[in-house]
Amino acid sequence: MNVAVLASGSGTNLQALLDTVHGRDGVHVVAVASDKPDALALQRAAEAGVPTQVFARADFRDRADRDKAMADWLESLQADLVVLAGYMQLVNAEFLARFRGAVINVHPALLPAFPGLAAVQQGLDYGVKVFGVTVHFVDEGVDTGPVILQRAIELPSAQDASEVMAALQPIEHELLPEAVRLIARGVVGRDPDNPRRVIIRP
Secondary structure, eight states: OEEEEEOSSOOHHHHHHHHHTTTBTTBEEEEEEESOTTOHHHHHHHHTTOOEEEOOGGGSSSHHHHHHHHHHHHHHTTOSEEEESSOOSOOOHHHHHHTTTOEEEEESSOTTSSOSSSHHHHHHHHTOSEEEEEEEEOOSSSSOSOEEEEEEEEOTTOOOHHHHHHHHHHHHHHHHHHHHHHHHHTOEEEETTEEEEEEEOO
């Protein structure tokens, strides 16, 4: 299975994929794209010999043109699965249609709670005692796609978003590669009676 990764920042989740699934059990990271030319994720990919490309919003007439160009590039590299790993842009419906049922995202909250940006700060502002990570399929909403994997962690005294993110990152680095491995094995499916429910077969 060929995996493409979209990332906007430091690329620690990309690094987790490169370290734990790339080149193993038939999984290969074949492309890394970013909207930020200075994203550290691009450097991590280049060091691993993975092709990179920048799709900055300012370089295109509109988001639709950008997403089309990005999808064209990913298809040219025969990407089967697209992973949003700290990608701070939305992808449009046409992009999702070209990779139907094959776009996943990692989110630093227990969805459906606290979707969108600043999820950890949303949780802190709400006063939650339990935080967590969700890996989910991407649909046309904002963090509304069916959940693949989730894991919670109790942080009853947390007051700082950076402190919470430091606790969540190791979970992200385990959960996202595990989701990719499960999809590559072909054991991830949907409940025919409830398409929002993802079933992981043994």
